Amino acid sequence: LSTASRLFYEQGFGAVGVDTIVARAGVAKMTLYRHFPTKDELIISYLKRADERFLRWVEEAVASETDPCEQLLSIFRALARQATSPTCCGCPFQGTAAEFPDPNHGAHRVALANKQRLHARFAGLAWLGGLRAPDVVADQLLMLMDGAWVAVRMFGPNNPAVNVASAAAAIVAAHEPKRRMAADSV
């Protein structure tokens, strides 16, 4: 049943109704409400699973490299591939933050937690890679990745995310310790 929640990913939470979900999933409404007492719980369950899948996806990209900085770049190379795939609809947590602006709402908190965990992963890799200001690097890479996800929604499969990896490389390079860059003083 939860697999039928791809509708949430493709169309958003408000646009897809419970009836649509049960009709597409071929199950009865009572079956759904037996597992999830309300639609919000269903949304949160979907988000938590998406959270786990996303972090696993990140770790898979990390696993292909050993150098921390290369691991960071590997994530963005995977992002470039993912964001240009025809089935990609961007980041589900962005729509969550948009549809649930209340920061105390459970769905918003799951989305925020995902971003914070990703931020921590970025910062950790940046620290391991000896980069200066790992938190700043994480901030910037996080924005870059989210911008790529936005581009998917906005432009479709042919989007600027093809160039996201080199942008990440520029950001990483700008924080490498041995170099002096004009950007540092901005």
Added chain:
Amino acid sequence: LSTASRLFYEQGFGAVGVDTIVARAGVAKMTLYRHFPTKDELIISYLKRADERFLRWVEEAVASETDPCEQLLSIFRALARQATSPTCCGCPFQGTAAEFPDPNHGAHRVALANKQRLHARFAGLAWLGGLRAPDVVADQLLMLMDGAWVAVRMFGPNNPAVNVASAAAAIVAAHEPKRRMAADSV
């Protein structure tokens, strides 16, 4: 009346109904439907005005500098200020693309046109600044900016966008003609 469309910006299109708009604006529903035959037209009108305002905001940031590359960076410095303002809710066109996934929908087209115009502006400045691959620079800066807007929605006023300007600087620097960066070959 159209001023009451700030609700769209703060809460989204689906979350705010016409009843709320007319109630907040203190006008009758007929009055609204006299000016805008349907809600979609109201949305599109709002988006077009937001489009103009946004491009004007970009030009104001550009106007403070003369060097094209500095103009690019000036935009992102203004972005950093805007994105950390308490009244900023991010980019209205992102929510538009999320709520209207159909690329043929009028609202989506207005949003897409805004991004394309901004991309062209970025590319133009990059070309004027003598940067290599201006389109790539524009792609990357566009993603960076959208990522900053996302951060606003996700994190609130205290968000990673404080560091967006230096990321833009890194991207710009990576495409300056006189330098050879390892990132280029990524």
Added chain:
Amino acid sequence: LSTASRLFYEQGFGAVGVDTIVARAGVAKMTLYRHFPTKDELIISYLKRADERFLRWVEEAVASETDPCEQLLSIFRALARQATSPTCCGCPFQGTAAEFPDPNHGAHRVALANKQRLHARFAGLAWLGGLRAPDVVADQLLMLMDGAWVAVRMFGPNNPAVNVASAAAAIVAAHEPKRRMAADSV
């Protein structure tokens, strides 16, 4: 809209749903819920109107006679005619008491009030007619009338209610003051 509540009379409250009402009445569901906040309120409104109509029907039957005892019998002659009409479905308050057994429910209270008012009317006429034990007469006539209504539901238009008037006459005659009947000692 309320006129479409004849469905309640013919089929009962639980058997007819809101959708059926609005579909048969050709109105929108919101139109109904604008006038009646809930289905129970609609039921109560219907019952109150039925209460008024019924009491008016009683007074019309009473108006054709001047002698109180004849007025009582006139009611039951009208009842015999009504109960054998093809469009009569019996007494709506009986079904109300059956579907809302809780005596504190608004619908049940309206139904009960109707019976009590009818009882008082019977007792008043019996007292005016000089009958002994007017309350007992009212009790008995009330049961007789309700039995006639039951017969309508049970047997359809061809039902024992054709003989309800002479039964009422027997009950009235049994309480006439000048006679001594064996029934008195029962």
Added chain:
Amino acid sequence: LSTASRLFYEQGFGAVGVDTIVARAGVAKMTLYRHFPTKDELIISYLKRADERFLRWVEEAVASETDPCEQLLSIFRALARQATSPTCCGCPFQGTAAEFPDPNHGAHRVALANKQRLHARFAGLAWLGGLRAPDVVADQLLMLMDGAWVAVRMFGPNNPAVNVASAAAAIVAAHEPKRRMAADSV
């Protein structure tokens, strides 16, 4: 299991669901559906048993007397006692006719058959008692009894049925052959 069908008597057929029955009876739903293929069959089985029990109750009241007319009155004396008992909820066949208006429905037919058999019993006793127009007497007594059952539902244990026996006596007396009553000509 069938004993749990007292719920039908107290609350009606539509108001009590299969789940409630099996929960109150402490059995599994499959067990119920092994004995009764559908809820309607369960209802009909309940009604048939209630029919037998009711007729047995009538015969018990009849058995206490020998004179046919006294037997009739004995039934109504028993009715008065039954109708004022706190556990009495009226006549189950009335609710049946109300919830199944279709005369061809099995439940309605069982209810109708019960009334017809009771009517025949009344008519038989009236004939044995030498009353004039035994069918009319049966009609009237049937209505009177049903009215008493209605009063139970409507008024609760303290209801007009306390006076049902003397009403029956009046009806019977009105049809005794030796007397001439004005009521006969109504």
Added chain:
DNA sequence: ACATACGGGACGCCCCGTTTAT
């Protein structure tokens, strides 16, 4: 035989965008 679940359908209440009277 029990208990849990399922599929299908209906229902109650509610909200939305839109149009029509007044």
Added chain:
DNA sequence: ATAAACGGGGCGTCCCGTATGT
């Protein structure tokens, strides 16, 4: 311009009858 009406849809609940495991 106020107010009501309209059709459509959505969410959460309930029920009936069947199909599972054990």
